[in-house]
């Protein structure tokens with residue numbers, strides 16, 4: 001059976017732990033490869049390689065770093081089909097999605113930061129009257145840790161790695177143990193692109209062993225993490241006494257506010273996507289849908305009709321809209337929330353059941369599920385489910401809609417559907433989330449700040465925000481004689 005091994009110091013290496021984990025194909029429910037179950041010794045080895053590579057990489061010219069990142073981007077594009085197939089197999093997502101979103105975006109991440117680093121500048125402040133000049137140096141931090149989740153495996157892995165290495169850092173990175181395949185393939189690509197050995201070290205394994213060793217490592221001074229809020233809290237608690245720099249991109253429970261004055265057809269089509277793309281396993285999915293009362297019944301009918309047309313099935317079938325849920329435990333978690341909804345008095349308007357796909361009977365398939373709820377305080381509206389499950393409920397006034405939108409611990413993103421400019425401005429200012437989309441969803445410009453408020457995270461990624469995170473500012477103040 002294929003083994004997914006670590007990529008350390010420019011070479012594919014067996015784990016020192018000599019221990020292995022099963023890697024499942026969620027669309028068949030079968031183990032199809034073994035992953036290195038790395039431990040603290042493996043992380044120490046990766047750290048040593050990264051530390052050794054740092055002095056040279058951090059002194060490599062911006063042009064040279066940029067050239068290598070651009071090469072990685074084009075090699076990702078050259079390998080589009082292989083990478084997309086690997087992602088679909090490992091994660092269960094439709095191949096069409098991996099081909100059009102995940103892998104192209106991984107290439108864009110490298111291309112974007114290859115260009116951004118050439119424009120990244122620091123500030124100078126002249127202290128008039130004090131005869132002094134300040135300028136800010138921005139040095140790379142050193143060895144940094146990047147830890148990513150399973151929902152958009154290569155997309156989010158590279159979203160961290162690209163700015164980290166563009167800024168001159170060296171990296172110890174861990175993808176989710178649930179979806180290690182494309183990160184492993186990236187090892188081959190960076191080596192072909194000529195990234196010097198030790199600049200990027202990819203270590204596989206569980207969060208509690210390999211991940212924990214990264215966050216506990218005393219000399220890994222910055223951690224960029226995307227994952228669940230509970231894990232983020234644990235990371236913050238562990239890293240704080242060591243004064244590590246942290247970027248935490250965490251969970252969400254995003255509201256989708258639909259006003260009667262919106263462009264109805266566009267809203268309907270996009271709301272199906274924002275509810276169920278990637279089986280609802282995108283941190284930005286709009287899982288709480290609030291609809292203005294005057295159009296609620298109409299929306300309910302039309303939305304259910306559209307959702308009922310979605311095809312759940314083999315990720316490799318071009319007709320498939322929803323593939324498999326990423327893992328058996330995650331499927332069970334989602335199903336448990338559907339039961340909770342019923343117990344709480346929620347009405348399942350559509351879905352809620354496991355789907356059996358011919359010839360893939362052991363795969364983890366679930367119907368897209370729409371639940372009508374009565375109260376925003378119910379658990380299915382308060383807790384992140386992270387699956388193909390949305391709730392809907394009506395609202396009477398803008399103030400009520402806003403109160404419900406903000407009435408959760410999370411604050412990642414929000415979507416507004418309205419053609420009223422005044423309302424757009426009022427709500428955009430008052431909604432508690434890091435991102436507000438108006439009459440669109442998942443519309444991303446990589447220059448914009450990305451991240452969440454409240455329990456959805458700390459810090460921002462994207463554009464220069466990411467380059468600021470991965471550099472340490474140092475002010476130099478020079479006094480001069482004006483006589």
Ligand code: NDP
Nearest residue numbers: 148149150176177206207211212227228231249250251283
């Ligand atoms: P987890 O928090 O379970 O895991 C994320 C990563 O952290 C994985 O690589 C995991 O390893 C690792 N990890 C787990 N425990 C530790 C630890 N003690 N120390 C260090 N690393 C650890 O999240 P999921 O993978 O389940 O991803 C889903 C979550 O991610 C959802 O809450 C979703 O909202 C959030 N997310 C947020 C995004 C954002 O931008 N805000 C974007 C995408 C997802 P392993 O899995 O191998 O055990």
